[in-house]
Structures are given as C-alpha cells and as structure tokens.
Amino acid sequence: MSEVFTLSPDRGTDAPRPGTPAPGRSTPATYAALDLGTNNCRLLVARPTAEGFRVIDAFSRIVRLGEGLSLTGRLGEAAIVRTIEALRICRDKMAARGVTRARTIATEACRSAENGAEFVNLVQERLGIDLEIVDRETEAHLAAAGVGELADRSALSIVMFDIGGGSSEIIWLRGGESSGGAGRVGAWESMRLGVVSLAEKFGGVDVTDETFAAMTAHVAEALAPFIAKVADETRCDRFHLLGTSGTVTTIAGVHLNLPRYDRRAVDGLWLGRAEVDGAVARLRSMSYAQRAANACIGHERADLVLAGCAILEAIREHFPAERLRIADRGLREGILSQMMREDGVGPHRRGRWR
Template sequence: MQAPSNDRRRTPPGVPRNASGGGLTVRGEPAVIYAAIDLGTNNCRLMIATFANSQFRIVEAFSRIVRLGEGLAHSGRLHERAMDRALRALKICAEKIEKRGAARIRAVATQACRIAHNGREFIARVERETGLKLTIISPEEEAHLSVMGCASLLDAREVSPVARAALVMDVGGGSTELSWVELADETPAPAVSVAEAQSLAQHNALKITRRMPRPRYWISIPVGVVNLAERFPEPASGHTQAWFEAMIEDVSQTVRHFSDPETLRPHFDKGEAYIVGTSGAITSLAGMHLGLERYDRSRVDGLWMSHGHVQSVITRLLELGHEGRELEPCIGKDRADLVLAGAAILEAIQRLWPCQRFRVADRGLREGLLLSMVKRKTRRRRRRGPRPVATPVTA
C-alpha cells in the first residue's frame, strides 16, 4: 500500500535519520526497524521500534479502539461496521509501517477472528485492502507472547518475601489469558531493576531480559471486556453492586475448575506471589488510582498496587456511574462501559488466587511480538553456527 504523498510525519526527537533520509540510524549505523500489530476484539495496536544493544527503542506507537468483536457473541460473525472500523485503523498502521520503512513485520489477530465464522474472510480482505498479512494465533501462543512482553516486570526479588510465582493476566476484548509462572526457576536474578524499568518506560524502550519466562500453566477463557459487558448491561436503576458481583461470579465459574496450577497455591498462601495485569481496563484503573489528569505510561507501567487499592478504585467507579466514568481522563467515552467489566475479571482472579500485591503492565502482546522476532533471528544464527574455515589446497 502506498503512503499518501503529503504524509510528512516527523521522526521523534533524539532519533536521527540516516544521510539518505530513508531510515533510522543507531550510533551512526543503519538500524533494523521492526513493526508489531495486535488486532484484538476491542483494540488495534501498532508498535514500531529499532533494535540495538539488546534493547528496543520505540519510535512510534498507535492504538485505536475498533470493537471488532461488537455483537460477535450473539451472531457468531464479525459485523460489517466493526470490520470497517478495524480496516480504517489497519490502513493507518500500514501507512505508518511504510513511512518508517520497517523491514520486519509481525501482525496477528486474536479471539474475534479466531471464533468468527467469517474471521478468515476478513483476514483475506485485510490483505487485499492494506497489504498486511495477519496471522490468527492460538490462545496458547497469545498467552506465551503476553508473558514474554511482560518479562521485565517478572522480578522475583521486588516483593518481600521474595516471590516464587506470578500470575500474568492479559484481559482482552473477547478472551482473557491467564499464565502461571514460576519465578524461582525462570528469573534467578533480577531481570530489570525498579529504577531501570522506570527509565525504560520514560524513554520508550523495551529491554530483552537474560531469560525469557515461559508459563508453566496457562488457560484462555472466552470472557473479555466486550462480550462480558454485552452479556451484563449496566442497570439503568443505578443498583450496580449486584450487577458487578454477577459479572465476578460469571468469570469465576470459567476459571475455578482449572486445577493444574494448584501446585503453586502454597506460594500464594505464603505471600510469595503476585499478579501482573495487562489491558486497557487495568491501566485505566491504575490511572484513576494515581489521580492522573492525563494518562502517563511512564507512571503506570510497572506500578505496584495492593488489593485494597484496586477495591477502592472499583468502589469509586461504581459510585460514578456511566456518565461520571466518561469524564474520567484515564477512561473516557470509549472505555466507560468496559472498565468495570475489566475490573470484574481482575477481582474474580484476585478472589480465586488471593495475593496482596498487584502489578500493572502497560505492555503485553505487541512487546512480545517484537521480542519474538529478535529471538527467532538469534535462534537462526545459533543453528547456523560459525562458517566453516576453508582449508587451502596444496600441490
């Protein structure tokens, strides 16, 4: 797809262009530019970054709420208006990728396209109209990529007593992926210190940790903020507590039967575990907790909250009502009807796996996609090994 000729987007400050004006440079050398697209049930997200010195430098990020899965739970199909919204966002992504000259691209679609009867037809339409080749990934790969994207926040020694396990929850629009990680085995030393994590967030950077954690147990439940909110419309009467509890119970029923992670239960009982939550609804909760007048990723990403803090924000959200939530700067109209569905999913998990410490992640699948591209490149190099040395032929 050709970018519009009048598109004059500027390179962010501090990121020089090379002499030819075509690409970015890092320390005078042409930088490889990576792009990751995550098309979810609710959001379309893009991240473009350069990679050098085991670190991604984010040069552009884009996110738009498209509600691709709107009405999907009732009809089993992606609706025309929803597909049009997603296509408009994807065309913007394609233009940004072409403008930046990204050499390596990974674009994925998740739950909405997985379950919709016309999901693959839509994927084909996306390629025809934008040139982007989306891959529908499995729930297992989605869970693994989300954990990979949150790797720098999985630090066993940032909790007292030292954490032995973490539960990463990626709350999407149509599904929620839950991944239990053993920290003692996967991160024997701190991946990124608190100070370094804050510095990375402030400078739009993403660092590869020494060991990428892998989920020991995982589950994907077909409950996300969009389909949960559609199944449980907010009561006009204003009696919201019973409504909220009904959403919590609905989520609990889909998770409580999953007994595989019970071997890690003692760590939660001893206070040696914490939950990491990633989603727009969860970062909105964090923004409200901090009282931000404007959303600030550098303050939200990696933020520690207690269960009590989360419950206090939920109480405020219930008291505000729909119109009040629309006026909150970290929520707005797009998430006013979804943020409490996300809060209900979080509260259900916190009740099933009680722990006092909760960490907010403004990162996840996009970051996991970027890291996976570098990991693939590294593995290919290792498999090839050193080039054979030629032996001279003597007469």
C-alpha cells in the same frame, strides 16, 4: 524512563507495503508488531538496541472489531469498516518507517467469528497486510514474553493475566533469578470472555451490585479449569499478581488521580490490596457519565471498564495477593522481543521503552 514516539504523518493508499523501505533510503533493521484484538488495534515500530529496543512509532485505536460478535457470531460491517481504516494507518506507518520485518496478529474476534477468515482475506486484498490468526496458547505465551520482565525477581510464583476484549489469558509464572526475571510459563488458560463480550452479556452502562456480582460469578466459572491446573502449585511469600490490559491501567490511573493518562506513571506501578480495593470501589460508584468524563477512561471504555473490574475481582478472589503490578505493555512487546531474539539482535530479552 522516557518514551520516544516520533509519529509520522499518514500517507496515502499508494504507500509501499510494510517491509519495503522507501526508494533510495538505507535503513537499519526495523521491526513492527501489530496486535488486532476484539476491542483495540495496536502497533509498535521499533529498532533493536544493546539494551533491548527503542520504539520509534506507535499507534493505538479502539475499533471494537468484536462488537456484537457474542450475539451474532459474525464480525459486523461497521466494525469491519472501522478496523480497515485503523489497519490502513498502521500499514502506512510501517511503510513510512521502512519496516524490514513485521508480525501482524489477530486474536479472539477473528478466531471466533464465522467470517473471520473472510475478513483476513479482505485485509490482505485491500491493504497487503497478512494477518495471522494466532491460537490461544500462542497468545498466552506472547503476553508472558511481553510482560514477564515486570515480575518480582525474588518471587517464585506469580499469576499473570491479560484481560482482553473477547478473551482473557491467565498464566502461572514460575519466577526467580534462574528464569532471568521474566518467569517461565507453568500453566495457562484462555477464558473465552473479555470486557466486550461480558458487557454485551450483562450490560455495561448501568451496572448494579447484583449485575456486578453476576459478572464476577460468571468469570469464576470460566476460571475453574485454570484453578484445577495450578492446584498443586506453591505460592511463595512474595507471590503477587501481574496484570496487563486497559482495565488494570485504568485502575492505576484512577488510583493516581491522573488528570490525563500517563503511561510513564502507570507501567510498572505496584498497588497494594487496599489500593486496588479503593480504586475498584471508586469506579463502581461512578455513573456512566462520570466514567465517560474521566480522562483515564473516556466514552470509548466507559461501558467496558466495570466488566473488566469483574474479571479482575474474580481473579483476585481465587488468587488473593497483597500486591498487584500494573503493566502497560503486552502482546506487541512480546512479538518484538521474539522476532529480535530469532534474528540474534538486541540483548535477547524484552527491552525498556527508552
């Protein structure tokens, strides 16, 4: 499976708005999905194919929009400036690619911040991007749509999770061939915690065993409503976990000893229980400097990755499974799949990156 990322050069601020093809150019239907989270700003631009969709452009940048939000209740000025610049690049890429339909969503940071609506208005005024602040249920279902194709088609029960910066979604998927292999959402919960908020609460640079245990216990409390919802669900003999986020892709990269992150090696990787245990133990044994120097982590995630591991460990403790499948895909793919399905193009399912 190969990727096609033909990245175009950035254009000036006078570029056409998303959805406006360049003058004199006739382009096929081109879709864009933008996901602005608490930590990351991500964009995919794709065109439908007979098998799914083909990604023609992509962008991802850590912006930490939610930096300090758990302490102040507001989006900070520096974070807003960083995010506006990343969104400007996204806007110019969408314009350069002649995007004909786009959905641009914002999640927990904008949902929770006192000035979230004010920020959305600022983005519209400055960039012409209409950010949609989605609710937690929508976020959970989009994540399932984007990741569900990686579920074991023989499994009748799967716990899927998406560890975010300010919120983490956990979903019970009912699988099997009758579900098309993507799974049906049986229950879901959005925990109002993520790697950024957890690291701000407990610290992310020097994480002792006691701190890690406290973080894990804190997540376990937040899991309680979901645990109650699925108390009567049956786990089949092929029950497994399916995870998407920087946390699980980092764990995969560390497990594989990658000299630099490689999506093709990570997306769809199966890890056994002992392999996950080993990768988490390695991460916990690293100093902050060692985490920052690791090519699959970097200084931008070095203070967040152990908070993510604590979220993962709480999930694994309550939903023990012999297998974890890693997904380097998520909301953006779910958005693209949903738009194309609504327009009756493609095979009406999430496609592979070809």
